[in-house]
Amino acid sequence: MKLNYVYGPVPSRRLGQSLGVDPIPLKTCNWNCVYCQLGRSVPLTNERREYFDRQDILAEVGTALAARKPGEIDWVTFVGSGEPTLHIGLGWLIQETKMLTDLPVAVITNGALFYLPEVRKEVAAADAVLPTLDAGNERLYRKINRPHPDITFERLLAGLIAFRREYRGKLWVEVMLVRGLNDTEEALREIANILDRVQPDEIHVNLPTRPPVETWVQPPDKEGLLRAQAILGDVARLVHPASGTFDLSRYETVVDAVIGIITRHPMREDELVRTLEHWLPDEVSATLSELENSNRAQVVERYGTRFWSAASSHYPDEAQSQRTAPKT
Numbered sequence: 001m002k003l004n005y006v007y008g009p010v011p012s013r014r015l016g017q018s019l020g021v022d023p024i025p026l027k028t029c030n031w032n033c034v035y036c037q038l039g040r041s042v043p044l045t046n047e048r049r050e051y052f053d054r055q056d057i058l059a060e061v062g063t064a065l066a067a068r069k070p071g072e073i074d075w076v077t078f079v080g081s082g083e084p085t086l087h088i089g090l091g092w093l094i095q096e097t098k099m100l101t102d103l104p105v106a107v108i109t110n111g112a113l114f115y116l117p118e119v120r121k122e123v124a125a126a127d128a129v130l131p132t133l134d135a136g137n138e139r140l141y142r143k144i145n146r147p148h149p150d151i152t153f154e155r156l157l158a159g160l161i162a163f164r165r166e167y168r169g170k171l172w173v174e175v176m177l178v179r180g181l182n183d184t185e186e187a188l189r190e191i192a193n194i195l196d197r198v199q200p201d202e203i204h205v206n207l208p209t210r211p212p213v214e215t216w217v218q219p220p221d222k223e224g225l226l227r228a229q230a231i232l233g234d235v236a237r238l239v240h241p242a243s244g245t246f247d248l249s250r251y252e253t254v255v256d257a258v259i260g261i262i263t264r265h266p267m268r269e270d271e272l273v274r275t276l277e278h279w280l281p282d283e284v285s286a287t288l289s290e291l292e293n294s295n296r297a298q299v300v301e302r303y304g305t306r307f308w309s310a311a312s313s314h315y316p317d318e319a320q321s322q323r324t325a326p327k328t
């Protein structure tokens with residue numbers, strides 16, 4: 001089955017086996033996070049529009065759902081290769097998906113557009129919404145998330161607080177920890193103060209384990225993580241990342257499986273090879289060599305490890321990345 005917008009199911013931290021729906025072209029976002037696994041945001045845009053035809057996306061959701069047995073999927077999740085709320089038909093897609101299935105629907109978003117009442121209304125149709133909050137002040141927000149100029153920190157906060165007031169579903173806020181930026185006691189206390197105002201149902205602490213766009217990004221050390229657990233855990237129930245296995249068995253060829261998954265989830269080489277166990281090892285290694293040599297996929301090195309990523313993702317080299325490193 002050739003899929004353009006739907007992928008997985010993929011194992012998700014809180015969403016079990018999650019069927020991903022990706023309504024945005026790689027990599028269209030209104031943030032340009034230093035830890036983004038999908039490369040730099042090109043273009044950085046805050047424009048909402050019909051990036052892909054909503055009917056085409058919905059038709060694929062229907063086909064993918066029909067191909068699965070009961071119990072194979074736990075959630076349908078709007079997420080993907082950019083910021084999903086930039087698709088102007090997201091609200092319609094959520095509503096229509098809920099007409100197709102009784103499965104719960106989630107939206108993974110940066111939450112940056114929640115300052116717009118219409119976006120809050122659209123997203124509120126989902127059963128769970130997972131926005132991001134990595135910083136408790138404007139300066140750190142600009143350093144970590146590097147937002148489009150229209151999305152000030154004030155707007156981000158006002159949007160999150162307004163959404164919580166209106167939304168009856170599950171609000172799980174994700175915090176990505178970056179060593180030296182938001183894992184200090186001061187930074188964590190500022191984030192905790194804001195989360196206290198937002199009142200999420202849960203806080204999900206994430207670490208940059210996939211290839212961060214900037215070479216200098218590191219996950220927190222053990223003390224940083226413990227500090228985050230202690231400080232953020234005072235505000236709401238804390239949930240930690242968990243891993244599982246990706247199901248690529250519905251793809252017809254190794255090429256489709258690799259491209260389908262690494263476009264949204266760049267993977268460590270060993271993890272990717274393990275995930276492709278459905279095919280013969282010789283076929284997998286020949287296909288990976290061919291993809292790398294023909295530039296249909298790219299291998300990016302971070303943390304001394306090879307990660308497979310989409311050919312069109314923009315990763316800076318060491319020198320370019322160092323120019324963006326925070327001055328210590």
Ligand code: SF4
Nearest residue numbers: 029031032033036110
């Ligand atoms: S991590 Fe998400 S919000 Fe940040 S730049 Fe990447 S796609 Fe956008």
